[in-house]
Amino acid sequence: MSISADERRTRIVEAVQSLGSVRIADLAERLGIPAVTVRRDVAALADAGLVRRTHGSVSTTTRPAPVPGAGPALGLLVPSVGSYFDEVIAGARTAASRASAHLVLGISSYDAGADRVQVEQLLKSGVHGLLLAPNWTPDDRRGGRGWVEDLPVPAVLVERRAVPGSPAEELDSVASDHRHGVFLALRHLRGLGHGAVALVARRDTWTAHEIRRGYAESCELLDLPAEPVIDVVTPAVDADAVADSLAEACARGVRAVLVHNDQDAIQLLPLLRSRGLQVPEQLAVVSYDDVFAALGAPPLTAVAPPKRAVGAEAVALLLRRLGSEDPMPVHHVLLLPELTVRESCGAVRA
Incomplete structure (x- = not known):
């Protein structure tokens, strides 16, 4: 069963913290993850300052020892x-x-x-x-x-x-005021002439719940119909079903969607094209998080929490x-x- 990038990287950091220092090849074997994937994840973690990468190995980041008079x-x-x-x-x-x-x-x-x-x-x-x-x-x-x-x-x-x-x-x-973020997205799409906006969202995080609440509130404020939320439970498994649901929504006149999050939105783009839905010509897409949104094809308009x-x-x-x-x-x-x-x-x- 595939695991998400977040879960992979969490496992990598936990393993490195436990081992102190380990070769990337050994780490890949230990975690049962392809070495090329581990190298990519380690590079991202090193850029974020969460691990140290040197000559085919990865280790914990060094932390300055507390000194008298220094901060807490x-x-x-x-x-x-x-x-x-x-x-x-x-x-x-x-x-x-x-x-x-x-x-x-x-x-x-x-x-x-x-x-x-x-x-x-x-x-x-x-x-x-x-x-x-x-x-x-x-x-x-x-x-x-x-x-x-x-x-x-x-x-x-x-x-x-x-x-x-x-x-x-x-x-x-x-x-972050995620409900306000949803309002920004829906107000923008409303201003482009869309009379209805669909929502694709997860349920497993605080942000996902806030986005769902923000969607209901924003639809009422902007006089938009609240469409049935298209649920994402297991992203890799649900992607085709989500694309089918969006195609059905388009068939009844919905031409805009807010997707939480960037990863799910980017995965949807080719699936929508395979169903004859070009973005943005047939469907306007806005993603939530703005971590990877600029890398979409086309680049995704996105709500960026601070x-x-x-x-x-x-x-x-x-x-x-x-x-x-x-x-x-x-x-x-x-x-x-x-x-x-x-x-x-x-x-x-x-």
Whole structure:
């Protein structure tokens, strides 16, 4: 069974952290992944500063030892490495470096219960504060969140928003306003004359849930009919079914779609062409994330959450919290995405 790029890269980082240093060929054999794929993933991870690549080997990145008078150590928990969170990590690393702070990375997974284990490891490493992107969804109001009440150090939620009434509501947070991002996409397509916009979306992440909610809200605000959401459960398996659903939507007059995320949108392009749907002539496509969107054929118009800015602002907020002698009010910060217009929507901005 194939695995996603995010899952591959998470496994690679975990293996490298466990082994310290390993030849790429040995790593590929250990993980059961083709060596050419491992080399490509290692190159991307090295560019993001998550591993060190030298002469056919890969090793953990060196972290400066704490020195008296230097900034604090900050633990960063992410659900995976690769694509979206690479940019969040990069923004956090830059901000921490400028403040002479030390960033310690913890990689969880999208499995329930993994977050707490990783946070305990970060705390054992001696971090002074935590930046947390846990495996939560907006609709989960019950389990898996109580442990945030017992944290012995200040914490900031990253790309997560507190559910009202939950323990997390007492934590600082910095996140992209994904609902606003969806509004930008639908407003742009509405302005191009589209009377209906379809949504292709996943269900497995916080962002996916926020996009679904943003779609319903934006359709109402813009007086657009809310089309049945086309679900993506397993991207590689569902791609043909998604393309068929879009072809059916086009047959009934829908000529625009928002796809979460870039990877799924790029995979859809050739499948749409095989069904006689040219982009953007027969179908205007906007993707969400803007990690790989510019590499599409045609280049994809995309909503770009401020990923690096989220990481940087989360570090800045945590450092303010650590350095404040007076009580600070809880901060819930939302940063607005932007829309990057390219060829796939049929209106390249001058």
